[in-house]
Amino acid sequence: MPMKQKVTGKKTTAVKKVDKRQSIEKIIKKNKVISDWLREGGPGRGELLMILTEKLPRADRKKLERTADAVIGLGADLVRRIIEIERENRQLRSLSVTDELTGLYNKRFFKIQLGVEMARSRRTGHPCCLAILDFDNFKEINDSLGHSEGDRFLMEVGLLMRDRLRPTDFLCRLGGDEFGILMPATGLVDAIGIARRLQQFISDIHWKKCIITASIGMAEFEPAAKVELDELFNLADIELYRAKKDGKNKISYTGVIERRIAAAEPVSLRERDLLLKVKSETPPK
Amino acid sequence: MKARKKRSPIIVCVTSGKGGVGKTFLTVNLAAALAKKGKKILVVDCDLGLANVDIMLGIRSTRTMKDVVFGEATLQDVIVNTPGGFDLVPACSGVRDMAQLLYERIEVVKEMLLSVEGYDLILLDTGAGMTEVVLQFNLLANRNILVINRELTCLTDAYAMIKVLYQLFGRDSFDIIVNSSMDAAEGDRIFRHLDSICRRFLGFPLTHLGSLIHDEDVPRSIMNQEILVQACPHSKIAESCASMAGALSRWRA
Numbered sequence: 001m002p003m004k005q006k007v008t009g010k011k012t013t014a015v016k017k018v019d020k021r022q023s024i025e026k027i028i029k030k031n032k033v034i035s036d037w038l039r040e041g042g043p044g045r046g047e048l049l050m051i052l053t054e055k056l057p058r059a060d061r062k063k064l065e066r067t068a069d070a071v072i073g074l075g076a077d078l079v080r081r082i083i084e085i086e087r088e089n090r091q092l093r094s095l096s097v098t099d100e101l102t103g104l105y106n107k108r109f110f111k112i113q114l115g116v117e118m119a120r121s122r123r124t125g126h127p128c129c130l131a132i133l134d135f136d137n138f139k140e141i142n143d144s145l146g147h148s149e150g151d152r153f154l155m156e157v158g159l160l161m162r163d164r165l166r167p168t169d170f171l172c173r174l175g176g177d178e179f180g181i182l183m184p185a186t187g188l189v190d191a192i193g194i195a196r197r198l199q200q201f202i203s204d205i206h207w208k209k210c211i212i213t214a215s216i217g218m219a220e221f222e223p224a225a226k227v228e229l230d231e232l233f234n235l236a237d238i239e240l241y242r243a244k245k246d247g248k249n250k251i252s253y254t255g256v257i258e259r260r261i262a263a264a265e266p267v268s269l270r271e272r273d274l275l276l277k278v279k280s281e282t283p284p285k
Numbered sequence: 286m287k288a289r290k291k292r293s294p295i296i297v298c299v300t301s302g303k304g305g306v307g308k309t310f311l312t313v314n315l316a317a318a319l320a321k322k323g324k325k326i327l328v329v330d331c332d333l334g335l336a337n338v339d340i341m342l343g344i345r346s347t348r349t350m351k352d353v354v355f356g357e358a359t360l361q362d363v364i365v366n367t368p369g370g371f372d373l374v375p376a377c378s379g380v381r382d383m384a385q386l387l388y389e390r391i392e393v394v395k396e397m398l399l400s401v402e403g404y405d406l407i408l409l410d411t412g413a414g415m416t417e418v419v420l421q422f423n424l425l426a427n428r429n430i431l432v433i434n435r436e437l438t439c440l441t442d443a444y445a446m447i448k449v450l451y452q453l454f455g456r457d458s459f460d461i462i463v464n465s466s467m468d469a470a471e472g473d474r475i476f477r478h479l480d481s482i483c484r485r486f487l488g489f490p491l492t493h494l495g496s497l498i499h500d501e502d503v504p505r506s507i508m509n510q511e512i513l514v515q516a517c518p519h520s521k522i523a524e525s526c527a528s529m530a531g532a533l534s535r536w537r538a
Contacts, residue, residue: 189388192389257420257453260453261420264448264449264452264453265452267441267445267448268486272441274482275437275440275444275478275482276437278437278440278475278478
């Protein structure tokens with residue numbers, strides 16, 4: 001075959017071009033599956049249609065591009081497209097874990113990373129801690145200075161808070177004026193110290209004459225404890241609620257011993273009834 | 286002249302579960318009775334935020350446990366002498382969140398308590414309730430004294446405290462003092478009652494350290510900021526305290 005082509009020379013290449021074009025259209029026409037795939041809104045359309053081509057004339061490519069998700073030529077084109085797609089991918093991935101307003105991590109990332117840290121704790125035996133922080137008077141900023149000022153506050157204070165944490169800690173915006181802090185390989189007492197410093201830093205901020213305070217709820221993950229991710233998250237949330245109820249600008253947590261007491265077997269009714277019998281055994285005066 | 290023995294003191298925690306049972310009154314009077322016997326005693330008011338011992342003794346101190354917790358002083362720095370012949374680490378009244386702060390610094394405070402020298406016995410007067418801090422002090426101590434009285438709620442709270450300390454931390458040795466009983470027989474009865482339930486459900490006996498008979502002198506001495514064992518040394522209560530102090534002074538770590 002190649003020999004024959006060489007002999008026929010230039011003439012044949014021109015014919016070949018025509019043939020190729022015809023053949024693509026022929027193939028599409030002949031093959032019902034492919035034509036269904038390429039038909040706009042057709043029944044056979046899948047989730048993603050990518051066509052890999054080689055030496056396809058521009059007009060044909062254009063035609064295919066109308067309905068295919070991507071038409072990629074082999075060689076340099078392929079490499080360029082892979083780089084493009086990977087770059088896009090990364091951007092999308094970061095968008096899906098980044099909080100749009102503050103540029104911090106978002107709640108989705110917080111939960112994913114919490115799972116990672118819990119697994120690490122189970123593996124290493126070191127506890128990890130999480131804190132949920134909520135500004136006590138954010139509504140005041142929003143109401144008196146407007147929502148755009150509120151947004152600016154969240155953005156700037158969010159970044160300032162991140163600078164006050166250790167490089168290994170994760171600060172995430174969970175939504176509204178609520179932030180989550182994940183402290184890997186940190187016990188409760190140290191975590192409380194970090195939270196206290198952060199709380200102090202916040203209460204020193206004067207945002208256009210508004211005095212800001214924050215309430216913080218904390219929870220510790222004990223590697224030995226059979227606590228699931230959502231349970232742990234809820235523990236911190238309950239503590240935050242307690243901090244708010246206690247009068248705001250508070251840090252709330254439950255120590256390990258208190259948690260063990262709560263989980264311990266209480267005084268049974270049988271024991272109680274017997275204890276109360278002391279009355280009947282005490283003779284009247 | 287013999288140099289003071291550098292033996293670390295026995296740490297005794299006085300607790301009750303329920304509040305208002307007479308822990309602080311007992312701690313102060315036991316300490317005074319022990320001091321009378323020539324023992325070097327240190328009382329540490331661990332009821333932070335709601336200090337009582339200094340008020341009972343009429344002491345006003347500028348430096349308190351607060352400074353220790355905040356790391357601004359060592360225990361030695363805040364120790365004061367009292368008219369009872371024993372030394373005191375006073376707590377501070379009305380400091381908000383003190384109990385929380387203490388939790389965060391408990392390891393440091395514990396270390397300081399364990400390294401105190403020059404005393405025969407340290408009495409820790411804890412706050413009411415079964416909080417983290419109260420339990421930490423109970424666990425730190427070599428011996429646990431539980432103060433109870435005839436009130437039903439007091440009895441159940443004391444039993445709950447014993448049960449928690451036993452089940453979660455394996456403590457199975459408690460010394461019971463029955464406060465404000467009608468007579469010695471009632472004190473014995475209340476003790477035996479609690480003891481029988483402990484034996485039955487938890488499987489270990491309790492020790493009866495003594496009973497204090499109800500006495501109208503008690504509220505008067507508290508009002509006058511006097512130490513009863515000194516103000517009325519021949520009262521029944523003073524005698525009971527002296528006999529309990531005798532038992533305590535024989536304790537070894």
